[in-house]
Amino acid sequence: MPRYRLTVEYDGSGYSGFQAQDGQPTVQGAIEAAVTAFCGQAVRIAAAGRTDSGVHATGQVVQVDLDKDWPAATVMNALNAHMVREGVAVLDCAVAEGGWHARFSATGRRYLYRILNRPGRPALDRGKVWHVRRPLDVEAMNAGAAHLIGHHDFTTFRDLACQSASPFKSLDVARVERVGEEVRLVFEARSFLHRQVRSMTGTLVEVGLGRWSPDDVKTALEARDRAACGPVAPSDGLYLTGVDYG
Amino acid sequence: MPRYRLTVEYDGSGYSGFQAQDGQPTVQGAIEAAVTAFCGQAVRIAAAGRTDSGVHATGQVVQVDLDKDWPAATVMNALNAHMVREGVAVLDCAVAEGGWHARFSATGRRYLYRILNRPGRPALDRGKVWHVRRPLDVEAMNAGAAHLIGHHDFTTFRDLACQSASPFKSLDVARVERVGEEVRLVFEARSFLHRQVRSMTGTLVEVGLGRWSPDDVKTALEARDRAACGPVAPSDGLYLTGVDYG
Structure with a gap:
């Protein structure tokens, strides 16, 4: 089960913060929905910073665990294609080293x-x-x-x-x-x-x-x-x- | 009848260009509506550049002829107050020299x-x-x-x-x-x-x-x-x- 490390930019204006909340548009919700649309998998992602409502990012880092070993470029292009109407864009995607965690490994x-x-x-x-x-x-x-x-x-x-x-x-x-x-x-x-x-x-x-x-x-x-x-x-x-x- | 010279910034995304068109949101329409809301006067403004739909400005120059001799700061603050919901902001306002025209005097x-x-x-x-x-x-x-x-x-x-x-x-x-x-x-x-x-x-x-x-x-x-x-x-x-x- 490979872990992907995504660098993400977003316009926080339209979102109730990063973290998923029932019934609210969130950055986490947008990315998780794009993952599901891409490969059918229900995922829970994690990020380096749980930014508040209205806060933006040019270099947020997010981890996504996928069941299948997709090329990193495929994951990036697919997520971007499924987020065309969102104020969220994946700028970079790479397979993470073993044990790496977007939040806990951050220094x-x-x-x-x-x-x-x-x-x-x-x-x-x-x-x-x-x-x-x-x-x-x-x-x-x-x-x-x-x-x-x-x-x-x-x-x-x-x-x-x-x-x-x-x-x-x-x-x-x-x-x-x-x-x-x-x-x-x-x-x-x-x-x-x-x-x-x-x-x-x-x-x-x-x-x-x-x-x-x-x-x-x-x-x-x-x-x-x-x-x-x-x-x-x-x-x-x-x-x-x-x-x-x- | 004093002529005011306004420096205007706008986000062109929400507008069908600068020039007034019936039934379309335009930058000219937004400014003219703000003038009317401010002093009750129906005006026709002119600008240095008639930018196309979706084009932005950080330094457009606009002329407004008013019946009454308002202080320039009053005009600027009033227009901005009436455009809070618009993607248009007046950055500067001054009384123009005699004969000056926003479009025809531009060099x-x-x-x-x-x-x-x-x-x-x-x-x-x-x-x-x-x-x-x-x-x-x-x-x-x-x-x-x-x-x-x-x-x-x-x-x-x-x-x-x-x-x-x-x-x-x-x-x-x-x-x-x-x-x-x-x-x-x-x-x-x-x-x-x-x-x-x-x-x-x-x-x-x-x-x-x-x-x-x-x-x-x-x-x-x-x-x-x-x-x-x-x-x-x-x-x-x-x-x-x-x-x-x-």
């Missing part, structure tokens, strides 16, 4: 958060960016982000519904840059708590708007209190861009 | 054509790019594009329905570049013939795929025959990015 996850930082609202990128009208101070945001890098108790930046056993995580990268009219935030870690990226982003935007000082981020982190977090950024601007293994 | 128009050049189909940019699976040779495309620069009879690259009095145009810029997974074509001219950019792009893609040599573009141009054109590129990847005046 790093990368997220991008896109903010459209201009007075005019988005017409072309509706649902794909967070629109912040007032100019953001990227330098101050980077100074705030620097306090988040490292091994910390991230209780402040964790959703109350988070099911992780521990609030401790190691944040390897937290960087803010301006690219034309956009302000982009990049985060990398072995793994993240529930809504951690959106909680950190919303807080750093408070710094960018001058409502918080960069040091207020340190104070919030050290409070280990969800109530100390800034507003949580909307799902629209968030992208899972890549997953590392081994 | 340059800039277009971008975006090709997603990878095996996997687009999920995030559906309707926003042309998907070409096989790798494009950008160097060959640039060599082909070089033949188009200058003052020429562009009959080959002009739609049969084009209403321009003359097939002669001066193409100032025709440049192809790779940006990540995208191949982008940039064209600049005082004005273009109907479907000229999509006709040139489709032809240059034939060069990029190795089906045409760069010199075949010169031969096609010199034929002054619509039948000598390559396939016309789809509207999805085309963007009016800017208009120059004076």
Whole structure:
């Protein structure tokens, strides 16, 4: 029974998140339906990141176990053909090494958060960016982000519904840059708590708007209190861009 | 009666082009309806470029004549408020100088054509790019594009329905570049013939795929025959990015 490793892109706008839920359109549901349409097999897939409703991906990694030994290119083309009407596309497909697991073998996850930082609202990128009208101070945001890098108790930046056993995580990268009219935030870690990226982003935007000082981020982190977090950024601007293994 | 100059962004996917047509959703119709909703006035607007169905804009320029002397910021905010459900956004608004006309005063128009050049189909940019699976040779495309620069009879690259009095145009810029997974074509001219950019792009893609040599573009141009054109590129990847005046 071969295991396939798929790299998947999706527009999260039309989906109630990655994870299958009865009666809701989900990315998992779309891929599983395509597998069934392709080979008749009922499957349960797993992914590196269970992204929330409205969150996008350019490099999600998914595993699919099939009964038959299909060429990887056949699996990719068949799934794409069965998802033409979906906002989901398989970008790459390979047979996985023995013992590899899309979620448990992952050693790093990368997220991008896109903010459209201009007075005019988005017409072309509706649902794909967070629109912040007032100019953001990227330098101050980077100074705030620097306090988040490292091994910390991230209780402040964790959703109350988070099911992780521990609030401790190691944040390897937290960087803010301006690219034309956009302000982009990049985060990398072995793994993240529930809504951690959106909680950190919303807080750093408070710094960018001058409502918080960069040091207020340190104070919030050290409070280990969800109530100390800034507003949580909307799902629209968030992208899972890549997953590392081994 | 002040004339306002608006810079407008739109997602052409949901519109039957810029120009108003009875019973069809158009960009012109959306803006005119917003003006009426704002100040009760029935207006006829004009634009620098009458983009086709499905074509996008990041820098279209539009003129609106209003009976009353509103502050420009008021006009911009009101139109945006009345277009929240539309894929159209006003990015800038200013009172125009006397005699200025959005279409007839324009001295340059800039277009971008975006090709997603990878095996996997687009999920995030559906309707926003042309998907070409096989790798494009950008160097060959640039060599082909070089033949188009200058003052020429562009009959080959002009739609049969084009209403321009003359097939002669001066193409100032025709440049192809790779940006990540995208191949982008940039064209600049005082004005273009109907479907000229999509006709040139489709032809240059034939060069990029190795089906045409760069010199075949010169031969096609010199034929002054619509039948000598390559396939016309789809509207999805085309963007009016800017208009120059004076």
